[in-house]
Amino acid sequence: KSSTDDHNNNDGDDIVKVSEQNWTDLPGYRSRATMARPTAPNESLMSFTTIDCDHVISNQNNKDSADSLIRFSYQNLRNATNNFSSKNLTDGGTKLGEGSFGEVFRCATALLNPFRINDVKFVAVKRFKQLPVENSDNSNGRDEFLAELNIMYHFRHPNLVKLYGYSDDGPNLCIVTEYLENGSLHNYLFDRQPNRRPLSFAERVRIVTDIADAIVYLHTYSNLGMDKPFVHRDIKSANILLDEQIRARLGDLGLVRQGSNSNMETTIVTQTVKGTSVYMAPEAFRGDVSVKVDTFSFGVVLLELLTGMAAFDPNREESDMVSYIDEMIGDEFDQTNDRNNNLIESIEQTYQRWNNPIKIVQILDHKCHDWNQQLAAKLMILAKCCIEQRKRNRPTMIEVFHFF
Structure with a gap:
């Protein structure tokens, strides 16, 4: 208890100072002059409205309640998550998952203040790992917390996980977001549950369309020609969440950084390679x-x-x-030259040349019984274009989104 009290007395002020001093240095910062898309708020997080659990801190410069965040007390979050239960949700606990920077819990809003969160029943709480006392440079947990909070505050899109607020007055920093009832796409596809039906073909197409839309939003967030696009760097099925209607949201924005627009630009190299290896492009391992x-x-x-x-x-x-895909159909799809054609035309030409119903049926998920084989084959060709080893042969996500 004394440790928590120490944090309550000291760390609350510290984190405000850190955010104010360093905010413009964070990857997602945009001044009013460089804001390019009207769907994103045009204020920095220094000027947001913070709604405290006990009282409202008003901000005369910000009249839009949509740009307000709730500052939750750590104790309140702990109570509403059953003391951050270590048991998984399926075992009667509140834990939803765990990543390299922290754990995620389901939180009952009835134990918080439901009037602040549009009457939703649950929210998700990402609790960042506690930093060692000797870690004075805050190189992991606090920097990650600030980066993700900043990115989520600035980037507003229907297919990005919605941010509600944060907590900075306890032993762990927390971010509070919307809770998606159907969990991650990875768990939906690969955690066998007897009462869970397989995704239909239409739902699968809708999921990839939703995610493509979210990625294009990140990549084109600032399109004035002066700023670099934002790159998610950790797109994977575990970071794609599904709501009750099987609409997809892209989450875990903590690794979002600015990168180059395409293979034609000067490459941006990072010395810290991050991501999930099986989803990573070959060049990503080189930074x-x-x-x-x-x-x-x-x-x-x-x-x-x-x-x-x-x-x-x-x-x-x-x-x-x-x-696996290279073994199954690699010889039939390998591209020896750069792809110069329009992506949709290129896919159509490849489909006419390759159309192999037996191979298509062999590869497609047998749990789905309503495949449109023609469209599924074209999606497979699209996927093969996306995983080309040479990045110059891959389409941009803008081109990919236009396919849908």
Whole structure:
């Protein structure tokens, strides 16, 4: 208890100072002059309205309640998550998952203040891992917290996970977001539950369309020609969440960074390679960050939806998805030259040349019984274009989205 009290007395002020001093240095910061898309708020987080659980801190410069965040007390979040229960939700606890920077819990809003969150029954709480006392440079948890909070505050899109607020007065920093009833796409596809029906073909197409839309939003957030696009860097089925209507949201924005527009630009190189290896483009391992990194990862997710197979399966002869697809149809799709055609025309030409119903049926997820084989085959060709080894041969996500 004394440790928590110390945090309550000291760390609340500290984190406000850190955010105020360093906000313009964070990757997602945009001044009013460089805001390019009207769908994103045009204020920095320094000028947002904070709604405290006990009282409202008003902001005369910000009249839009949609740009307000709730500052939750850590104790309140702890009570509403059953003391951040270590049991999984399926075992009667509140834990939804765990990542490299923290854990995620389902939180009952009835134990918070339901009038602040549009009467939703649950929210999700991401609790960041506690930093060691000796870690004075805040190189992991606090920087990650600030980066993700900043990105989520600035980027507003129907297919990005919605941000409600944060907590900074306890031993762990927390971000509070919307709760998606059907969990992650990865769990929906690969965690066998007897009462869960398989995704239909239409739902699979809608999911990839939703995610493509969200990625294009990130990549084109600032299109004045002066700023670099934002690259998600960790697109995978575990970071795609499904709501009650099986509409998809892209989450886990903590790794979003600015990168280069395409293979024609000077490459932006980072010394810190982050992401999930089985979804990562070859150049990403060298720290080469461009929008084509997200194209590759999207292609792997699309293949998971088409095949019903996980991106990595140690029991499969070709354990990673890219190797599996190369083994199945690689010889028929390998491109020896740069792709100069319009993507849709290129896919159509490849389909006319390759159309192989037996191979298509062999690859498609047998749990789905309403495949449109022609469209599924074209989606497979699209996925193969996305996972090209050379990034210059991959389409941009704008081109991909136009396919749908």
